[in-house]
Amino acid sequence: MLSKADIKYIKSLQVKKYRKHEQCFIVEGAKSVQELLRSDFETVMLLGTTDFLSSNNIQLDSRVEEISEKELEGLGEFQTSTSALAVVKMKPNMPLMFSPNEFVLVLDDIRDPGNLGTIIRTADWYGIFKIIVSPETADFYNPKVISATMGSFTRTQIYYTDLPAFLGNTKDLPVYGAFLEGENIHRTKFGRGGLLVIGNESRGISESVEEFVTQKITIPRFGESESLNAAIATAVILDNIRRGS
Amino acid sequence: MLSKADIKYIKSLQVKKYRKHEQCFIVEGAKSVQELLRSDFETVMLLGTTDFLSSNNIQLDSRVEEISEKELEGLGEFQTSTSALAVVKMKPNMPLMFSPNEFVLVLDDIRDPGNLGTIIRTADWYGIFKIIVSPETADFYNPKVISATMGSFTRTQIYYTDLPAFLGNTKDLPVYGAFLEGENIHRTKFGRGGLLVIGNESRGISESVEEFVTQKITIPRFGESESLNAAIATAVILDNIRRGS
Numbered sequence: 163m164l165s166k167a168d169i170k171y172i173k174s175l176q177v178k179k180y181r182k183h184e185q186c187f188i189v190e191g192a193k194s195v196q197e198l199l200r201s202d203f204e205t206v207m208l209l210g211t212t213d214f215l216s217s218n219n220i221q222l223d224s225r226v227e228e229i230s231e232k233e234l235e236g237l238g239e240f241q242t243s244t245s246a247l248a249v250v251k252m253k254p255n256m257p258l259m260f261s262p263n264e265f266v267l268v269l270d271d272i273r274d275p276g277n278l279g280t281i282i283r284t285a286d287w288y289g290i291f292k293i294i295v296s297p298e299t300a301d302f303y304n305p306k307v308i309s310a311t312m313g314s315f316t317r318t319q320i321y322y323t324d325l326p327a328f329l330g331n332t333k334d335l336p337v338y339g340a341f342l343e344g345e346n347i348h349r350t351k352f353g354r355g356g357l358l359v360i361g362n363e364s365r366g367i368s369e370s371v372e373e374f375v376t377q378k379i380t381i382p383r384f385g386e387s388e389s390l391n392a393a394i395a396t397a398v399i400l401d402n403i404r405r406g407s
Numbered sequence: 408m409l410s411k412a413d414i415k416y417i418k419s420l421q422v423k424k425y426r427k428h429e430q431c432f433i434v435e436g437a438k439s440v441q442e443l444l445r446s447d448f449e450t451v452m453l454l455g456t457t458d459f460l461s462s463n464n465i466q467l468d469s470r471v472e473e474i475s476e477k478e479l480e481g482l483g484e485f486q487t488s489t490s491a492l493a494v495v496k497m498k499p500n501m502p503l504m505f506s507p508n509e510f511v512l513v514l515d516d517i518r519d520p521g522n523l524g525t526i527i528r529t530a531d532w533y534g535i536f537k538i539i540v541s542p543e544t545a546d547f548y549n550p551k552v553i554s555a556t557m558g559s560f561t562r563t564q565i566y567y568t569d570l571p572a573f574l575g576n577t578k579d580l581p582v583y584g585a586f587l588e589g590e591n592i593h594r595t596k597f598g599r600g601g602l603l604v605i606g607n608e609s610r611g612i613s614e615s616v617e618e619f620v621t622q623k624i625t626i627p628r629f630g631e632s633e634s635l636n637a638a639i640a641t642a643v644i645l646d647n648i649r650r651g652s
Binding site: 404 | 521525528529531532534535536555557558562593626627628629630631632633634635636638642643646647649650
């Protein structure tokens, strides 16, 4: 059974300050929790309905509790995640190793958690599992981010760091960034690897990051919108990168 | 000055039932209101800060009120729309005329207002201004939809109708729909026009609509995600349709 302290603890993990202090986050909903259990994340506590626990082969050394849908509803960020919830250990924020033959995403202040989650889900579709993000980007462990990834968070390595400092150390790699006056992505010859920078939702790529962009690219426009949503732009560019491969 | 009744009226338009009854909706934020004022929508009431009203050339016969940022904050759905808000007449829900040489979007139960708004913004980028939607699709006039379109709602014609009945009357047009087992969109020869059906966020295209799909297409996957967000899928398909044109 869940104690009042358990409930308070789980709810506190909706807040970044407490996640950071506890180094734990929550994963909600049957699908996300199933992907979590297949991943290398360490699950600290698993709460599931009778149905969820009996229909999944759960092999955990940590605490597992049977819980009603009603109890689950009050616990998480989302009212719809009514069959499972897990408390999970964060991974340390560490530099990522990557080869010049792979594409890596670089996010320059993506502030909206839904956008960040959707970008992670989309990158995972296109086989990109490594993402470098600025400190001002939304928190990867925010429940809204985790939920929007639809399980892709389990396959993604993320590293929060100062982007100009990071980009200053990647001298020979092509750095792609979307601008209004770049090369049409329908005609760009993307190589076998490099960095793709996605800018902030309203102001785009910041000046201090722009100076490291070696290849300015543009998504051609056929209508009237002034811009595309950041996650949409990411998807369209990744599709163009992959169609050549 | 705004009366208590004005405030109550404006706030009521956040709710679909009252929008339907009044046949009016609200547009929030400087950019969206500027696009509105350039469009053929009928603005019933315009509220703006001193700055907004003086820096835009406002020529309206209808009521215009100067209002403080603080007053505006409490009125709309969004706390960030602190310089302008308009009450606008809905357009009648009417069948759309289109030629066989243009692409038209068909949305089969897109439930999330943010997704619908992003789809409209993306379609506008790709030069698609006509959208046919099922009755269960989110309300075009929902403030979250209007906001997510970033002004594209002013250029979009939308028609809510029963999709199987509508599709039954479009016999010679190609009807494209995304399925897991369709033709790779990187190799599809899209013609000069047709209908592109986008399915619901969780269950995809419904069976009653699927039977009208003449060309099953697939976005190729290079990684592990099980699916893409509906707005992301729309963008990637439209980019592939347009690159051939």
